Amino acid sequence: MNVVFYLLAALTIGGGLAAVLLKHLVHCALATTVAFAGLALLFLQLDAQFAGFAQILVYIGAVAILIVFAILLTRGSELPKGGVFSPSWFVGLVIAAGIFAVLAWAVLESVRAVPQQTAIPDVTVRDIGNALVGRYVLPLEIVALLLTAATIGAVIVAMHEKERPKP
Amino acid sequence: MQESAAFTPQFAASTITGLLWLIPAMPMIASGVIALLKQPRRKTAASLAIGSLSISLMLSLVAFCHVVAGWAHGSVVREFVNFTWFRFGTSTVDLGWILDPLAAIMLVMVSFVGLLIFIYSVGYMAHDENFTRFFCFMSLFAGAMLGVVISNSLLLLFMCWEIVGLTSYLLIGFWYQKPSPAAAAKKAFVTTRVGDIFFLLGIVWLYSQTGTLLFYNHGVGSLEGLALVNLLSQHAGLGLSAAGAIGLLIFAGAAGKSGQLPLHVWLPDAMEGPTPVSALIHAATMVAAGVYLVARVYPLMQIGAAPHGTTAALTVVTWVGASTAVFAALIAVAQNDIKRILAYSTISQLGYMMAGLGLGGVAVGMFHLITHAFFKALLFLGAGSVIHGCHEEQDIRRMGGLRSDMPLTFLTYAIGMLALCGFPLLFSGFWSKDGILEAAKHWDISKGPFYLLVFGALLTAFYMTRQVCYVFFGHWRGHETAHESPKVMTLPLAILAFFTIALGVIGTPAWPWFHAFLENRTASFSWHGFAEPGLLQLMLASSLVVFLGLGLGWRLYGDKSPKPEAPDALERSAPWLWAPLRDRLYVDELYGVTVIAFYAWWARVADWLDHRIWGGIVAAIAWLFGLWARFNRFLDVNWVDGGFDKTCEELSSGGGLLSRLEGGRVQNYLRILAAAVVALVAMLIWSSRP
Amino acid sequence: MTTPLAGYLLVAALLFAIGLAGALVRRNAILVLIGIELMLNAANLNLIAFWRFGPHPEALTGMMFAIFSIAVAAAEAAVGLGLVISIYRHTNITELDKINRMKG
Numbered sequence: 001m002n003v004v005f006y007l008l009a010a011l012t013i014g015g016g017l018a019a020v021l022l023k024h025l026v027h028c029a030l031a032t033t034v035a036f037a038g039l040a041l042l043f044l045q046l047d048a049q050f051a052g053f054a055q056i057l058v059y060i061g062a063v064a065i066l067i068v069f070a071i072l073l074t075r076g077s078e079l080p081k082g083g084v085f086s087p088s089w090f091v092g093l094v095i096a097a098g099i100f101a102v103l104a105w106a107v108l109e110s111v112r113a114v115p116q117q118t119a120i121p122d123v124t125v126r127d128i129g130n131a132l133v134g135r136y137v138l139p140l141e142i143v144a145l146l147l148t149a150a151t152i153g154a155v156i157v158a159m160h161e162k163e164r165p166k167p
Numbered sequence: 168m169q170e171s172a173a174f175t176p177q178f179a180a181s182t183i184t185g186l187l188w189l190i191p192a193m194p195m196i197a198s199g200v201i202a203l204l205k206q207p208r209r210k211t212a213a214s215l216a217i218g219s220l221s222i223s224l225m226l227s228l229v230a231f232c233h234v235v236a237g238w239a240h241g242s243v244v245r246e247f248v249n250f251t252w253f254r255f256g257t258s259t260v261d262l263g264w265i266l267d268p269l270a271a272i273m274l275v276m277v278s279f280v281g282l283l284i285f286i287y288s289v290g291y292m293a294h295d296e297n298f299t300r301f302f303c304f305m306s307l308f309a310g311a312m313l314g315v316v317i318s319n320s321l322l323l324l325f326m327c328w329e330i331v332g333l334t335s336y337l338l339i340g341f342w343y344q345k346p347s348p349a350a351a352a353k354k355a356f357v358t359t360r361v362g363d364i365f366f367l368l369g370i371v372w373l374y375s376q377t378g379t380l381l382f383y384n385h386g387v388g389s390l391e392g393l394a395l396v397n398l399l400s401q402h403a404g405l406g407l408s409a410a411g412a413i414g415l416l417i418f419a420g421a422a423g424k425s426g427q428l429p430l431h432v433w434l435p436d437a438m439e440g441p442t443p444v445s446a447l448i449h450a451a452t453m454v455a456a457g458v459y460l461v462a463r464v465y466p467l468m469q470i471g472a473a474p475h476g477t478t479a480a481l482t483v484v485t486w487v488g489a490s491t492a493v494f495a496a497l498i499a500v501a502q503n504d505i506k507r508i509l510a511y512s513t514i515s516q517l518g519y520m521m522a523g524l525g526l527g528g529v530a531v532g533m534f535h536l537i538t539h540a541f542f543k544a545l546l547f548l549g550a551g552s553v554i555h556g557c558h559e560e561q562d563i564r565r566m567g568g569l570r571s572d573m574p575l576t577f578l579t580y581a582i583g584m585l586a587l588c589g590f591p592l593l594f595s596g597f598w599s600k601d602g603i604l605e606a607a608k609h610w611d612i613s614k615g616p617f618y619l620l621v622f623g624a625l626l627t628a629f630y631m632t633r634q635v636c637y638v639f640f641g642h643w644r645g646h647e648t649a650h651e652s653p654k655v656m657t658l659p660l661a662i663l664a665f666f667t668i669a670l671g672v673i674g675t676p677a678w679p680w681f682h683a684f685l686e687n688r689t690a691s692f693s694w695h696g697f698a699e700p701g702l703l704q705l706m707l708a709s710s711l712v713v714f715l716g717l718g719l720g721w722r723l724y725g726d727k728s729p730k731p732e733a734p735d736a737l738e739r740s741a742p743w744l745w746a747p748l749r750d751r752l753y754v755d756e757l758y759g760v761t762v763i764a765f766y767a768w769w770a771r772v773a774d775w776l777d778h779r780i781w782g783g784i785v786a787a788i789a790w791l792f793g794l795w796a797r798f799n800r801f802l803d804v805n806w807v808d809g810g811f812d813k814t815c816e817e818l819s820s821g822g823g824l825l826s827r828l829e830g831g832r833v834q835n836y837l838r839i840l841a842a843a844v845v846a847l848v849a850m851l852i853w854s855s856r857p
Numbered sequence: 858m859t860t861p862l863a864g865y866l867l868v869a870a871l872l873f874a875i876g877l878a879g880a881l882v883r884r885n886a887i888l889v890l891i892g893i894e895l896m897l898n899a900a901n902l903n904l905i906a907f908w909r910f911g912p913h914p915e916a917l918t919g920m921m922f923a924i925f926s927i928a929v930a931a932a933e934a935a936v937g938l939g940l941v942i943s944i945y946r947h948t949n950i951t952e953l954d955k956i957n958r959m960k961g
Contacts, residue, residue, distance in 0.1 A: 005864060009864070009868045016876065016895050020895075025885060025888070032894065035898070039901070046909045048905045051923050051927075058930075058931050059898070059927070059930075067887060067938065069938075070938040074951050075951075085883060089881075092877075092878060092882040093881075095842050096881060098842070104867060106852050107863055121914035123914075123915075123920065127917065139921075150933070151932075154938075157939040157940055158940075833956075834953055841881065
């Protein structure tokens with residue numbers, strides 16, 4: 001385990017924590033962006049270059065912007081009256097801690113079965129392209145449909161409704 | 168009272184005997200047809216009734232001639248036709264009819280007198296609106312009476328007897344819209360019922376002892392040798408043989424129908440019916456049915472008698488008859504209704520007939536029955552003519568002087584009255600009554616009946632004179648003038664008057680044709696008949712008694728015309744005697760206090776039982792059911808309905824509870840999801856540990 | 858952290874738990890969506906880590922899975938935020954605990 005890994009891990013976790021704990025919504029959105037970036041770097045360290053760049057493109061370039069837009073459109077800059085945390089926040093915390101405990105337990109229990117070191121895979125974009133239209137063509141088409149449907153759906157959902165005459 | 172000679176029965180039934188059933192059947196069929204007629208058709212009804220009875224009369228005459236022819240040849244005529252009605256097991260119940268001298272004479276008398284009365288009724292009931300109903304019932308009565316006469320089976324006789332009683336009830340209560348005829352009809356029916364119960368007991372006993380109810384049946388009938396010996400040998404307690412006991416039970420039925428002493432109370436009240444009814448039923452025929460019944464079963468009552476002795480049954484018959492004769496005659500003295508006097512007179516004469524049967528045998532009693540039928544019918548029809556002429560007035564104190572206003576009625580009425588009194592020599596009543604007195608005189612058991620009967624003759628003459636004086640002598644005390652009746656009513660009177668005189672001829676001691684006919688002996692005309700010892704003295708004595716009665720009556724009532732409100736002559740002289748006689752010697756009151764009071768008390772007890780006990784039980788059961796119903800309802804409402812309702816409530820509140828799981832808050836959903844994931848993963852890891 | 862894989866997995870698990878906590882604890886709807894995105898990213902990290910340290914990385918299975926996951930996550934984020942905006946437009950509310958019209 002090298003230092004880079006710890007740094008990147010800290011960055012990501014810190015970004016995530018900040019995203020969850022900050023009061024101001026825009027700050028949360030920016031913290032999320034930091035988390036996304038940390039994750040992209042982690043992908044790069046794992047020799048999944050395409051995934052890392054895709055992460056930066058899609059998540060930071062689209063999703064984070066989207067989130068910011070949504071915050072702006074819903075006046076998220078105003079602080080709500082009842083506080084930002086829900087009244088039963090402790091229950092949520094406990095459950096999340098429980099999830100982490102269970103997952104960590106699972107990981108530590110099964111870690112012996114995994115090999116220590118493997119060879120660095122040699123993956124080119126050409127290989128990914130071949131795989132996309134070869135082996136994974138069906139998921140590709142389905143995801144294309146999905147994206148289309150999601151686009152149309154999002155437009156419809158968020159559209160201004162025409163004024164209907166009141167009966 | 169002589170034992171019949173050895174029989175040489177003639178069994179072959181002739182044609183007329185085969186057709187004998189038509190005689191009662193014709194009037195009954197006529198009655199049925201009249202009942203079914205649509206509208207009141209007077210002419211049709213009257214012609215049907217009279218026509219059918221005429222046919223019966225003709226057939227009766229043919230039968231009578233046949234029997235007379237047989238008798239003249241010296242053979243015993245007893246022809247019968249029997250048939251089985253139904254079987255049960257090995258026993259059978261047979262019915263049948265018989266033609267013998269007794270039946271032949273009764274057939275002719277009933278149909279002839281009946282026919283005359285029917286013709287009379289056409290005039291008498293002309294103003295009544297129920298003309299057709301009257302003839303329907305009269306026809307039915309005539310048919311049933313003829314049935315009683317010819318029946319060879321005690322059962323068939325009883326059935327016709329009951330029909331006769333029914334028609335009597337219907338005819339007494341003919342004007343049922345008024346209360347008194349309806350009550351009188353009920354009284355008649357109930358009183359004769361009492362007698363009929365004993366009659367029925369006698370029938371059942373006879374059947375159980377002898378196994379047959381037929382009178383004559385080729386030697387095995389109940390009145391023939393074998394059965395009689397059997398009955399004689401059985402003892403029935405009280406010193407009676409079975410024969411005697413059965414005979415007395417049958418006599419009880421006859422006593423009810425013929426108005427003997429304790430059961431006579433219905434006859435005077437039966438005068439509420441129309442006068443032709445009184446004439447036919449309560450003078451000539453139905454009341455004579457009882458006498459006829461005793462004559463029919465005479466062998467039963469007579470068996471076991473020593474020569475010149477008598478049986479216990481016949482002794483009872485004699486005493487009952489004699490006392491009835493005097494009792495009724497006493498009451499008749501003090502009555503003021505023209506028909507009631509005649510009713511009591513009828514009861515008295517029926518007593519004479521019964522006494523005659525007991526003292527002298529079948530012929531003696533039957534002769535008086537036949538003569539009485541004619542002159543009593545004559546008297547009743549005459550009374551009806553008087554009532555009709557006096558515009559429905561029936562109280563003799565409001566009549567008078569009808570001798571000049573209604574001469575024909577007076578003449579025929581006088582003939583009947585003298586016959587009833589027993590005026591010597593010329594009238595049939597004298598000869599028949601004398602026959603009874605002679606038999607009484609020779610009765611060895613006691614002379615009591617003789618003196619009673621003589622006293623009765625005196626009373627008869629007295630009260631008849633009183634009645635005739637009140638009605639026909641003196642001057643008119645009524646409201647409107649009286650008028651003579653039309654020919655259709657006076658013609659039967661004349662015919663009856665003729666026979667009242669003529670019948671005397673066949674019963675005199677000089678030529679006792681009647682007695683010989685009934686007893687299957689020969690009869691020849693001979694003046695030596697009068698030479699019997701004591702006969703002439705008896706005739707003289709009875710004539711004196713009659714004259715004494717007539718004289719007493721004339722002296723008290725003569726040609727006087729007492730005012731209706733004034734007390735009677737006898738009442739003035741002997742008021743202590745008058746009051747009980749006028750009040751009918753309190754017999755009705757006695758019954759009212761004892762029998763009727765008991766019955767009313769019993770009815771009250773039964774009513775109380777019904778109300779309290781049975782009603783209480785029913786009410787208790789109803790209450791129990793109500794309780795059960797309420798309990799069921801409680802179960803239904805609280806448990807069934809309630810349970811169901813509660814279940815539904817629980818379901819909906821449970822649903823309410825469950826719906827809290829769907830709070831609509833997304834974060835709650837997420838929490839639950841996450842918690843579930845934790846749990847599942849934990850389970851998974853736990854179970855896959857090595 | 859005995860193996861690099863375990864390290865990556867633990868990081869992913871921690872990120873997942875943080876994302877879940879955020880989704881459960883915060884009131885604002887957009888922050889719930891942020892939490893969900895973090896969870897998805899944690900899952901992606903898991904996938905890539907297993908691809909890298911698992912057998913046959915030349916089959917590209919893990920990478921492909923992750924790429925598709927990113928695509929789907931993007932679509933889902935778009936639609937979800939569209940919904941949040943729409944709800945805000947109707948009810949002027951962004952607090953999730955106030956939106957319970959779908960309750961039973």
